[in-house]
Amino acid sequence: MPKLRNLANRTKELDIFLKMAAGDHDCRIMLIEGVSGMGKTSLLSRFRHECPSEVKFVPFDCKGVNSIATFLAEVVVDLGHENFPRFLEKVKFFVQGGVDFSENDIAAEKTISIAINSNVDLATQDYRLEQLQQAFFDDLALLEHRTVISLDTYQDANDSLQAWIETKWLRTVDRRVKNVVTVIAGQSVPNPNNSVWGDNCEHFLLTAIIDIQAWCEFCSDLPEAAIKAAAISCEGHPKNTHQTLSLLIERWSA
Numbered sequence: 001m002p003k004l005r006n007l008a009n010r011t012k013e014l015d016i017f018l019k020m021a022a023g024d025h026d027c028r029i030m031l032i033e034g035v036s037g038m039g040k041t042s043l044l045s046r047f048r049h050e051c052p053s054e055v056k057f058v059p060f061d062c063k064g065v066n067s068i069a070t071f072l073a074e075v076v077v078d079l080g081h082e083n084f085p086r087f088l089e090k091v092k093f094f095v096q097g098g099v100d101f102s103e104n105d106i107a108a109e110k111t112i113s114i115a116i117n118s119n120v121d122l123a124t125q126d127y128r129l130e131q132l133q134q135a136f137f138d139d140l141a142l143l144e145h146r147t148v149i150s151l152d153t154y155q156d157a158n159d160s161l162q163a164w165i166e167t168k169w170l171r172t173v174d175r176r177v178k179n180v181v182t183v184i185a186g187q188s189v190p191n192p193n194n195s196v197w198g199d200n201c202e203h204f205l206l207t208a209i210i211d212i213q214a215w216c217e218f219c220s221d222l223p224e225a226a227i228k229a230a231a232i233s234c235e236g237h238p239k240n241t242h243q244t245l246s247l248l249i250e251r252w253s254a
């Protein structure tokens with residue numbers, strides 16, 4: 001039965017990612033930009049799959065997310081709330097009561113939102129968010145294991161979350177939390193010319209894969225001429241080429 005390998009090409013990106021995850025690269029921020037179907041999400045799942053087992057991997061998707069609390073909650077729950085004592089202390093302090101910060105991230109997010117927003121004016125909300133994120137960063141800086149935090153579908157995060165990622169999050173990863181690697185993927189990504197962290201990031205623009213050889217390696221069981229025809233007719237667009245090759249595999253010998 002003919003088989004497709006899981007990704008054509010993208011070896012350069014994987015190579016750098018693995019170096020970052022192993023602590024062997026000179027920066028810890030990766031931006032992956034590309035139009036729909038270029039394979040950003042697929043590449044992130046490949047990264048996760050290939051990530052060394054001693055490295056924790058937190059996958060986050062910005063789709064439909066409109067608060068920083070959601071991001072903080074997901075990271076805290078994924079990495080285990082026992083690793084965030086300073087942060088949880090602040091949450092408890094602001095909530096002033098029983099804290100349901102147990103196993104699921106919806107409850108955690110709700111609690112953090114209450115800690116930030118409940119019945120207080122905007123200035124107090126800003127103050128609380130600042131305090132919480134400082135505590136979160138303090139805890140993150142003390143993590144013993146190397147950690148990868150990926151953010152997919154960046155273009156769908158709302159303006160305030162994008163601004164936070166571009167200023168606070170990337171700045172902190174670059175300057176303070178030396179055990180954290182972050183990968184941000186999207187149809188748009190934070191501006192890599194940022195004066196604070198821009199010199200310390202790898203920016204990849206995913207484009208069509210026009211290298212026929214890469215498609216032949218991806219799909220070794222069809223005749224080369226068929227693979228070439230599929231790649232040429234789809235102009236190397238990864239999603240379309242992949243779909244066409246899958247169809248051909250199904251029908252070729254039928």
Ligand SMILES: Nc1ncnc2c1ncn2[C@@H]1O[C@H](COP(=O)(O)OP(=O)(O)OP(=O)(O)O)[C@@H](O)[C@H]1O
Nearest residue numbers: 007008035036037038039040041042043238239242
């Ligand atoms: N390098 C590749 N080799 C083979 N197939 C690929 C490759 N990249 C993507 N694909 C195929 O294209 C499909 C779409 O890819 P994916 O969802 O990763 O794109 P995306 O860039 O995340 O798109 P969007 O911006 O819409 O989220 C995947 O299901 C996968 O089958």
Ligand SMILES: [Mg+2]
Nearest residue numbers: 040041042153
């Ligand atoms: Mg995607």
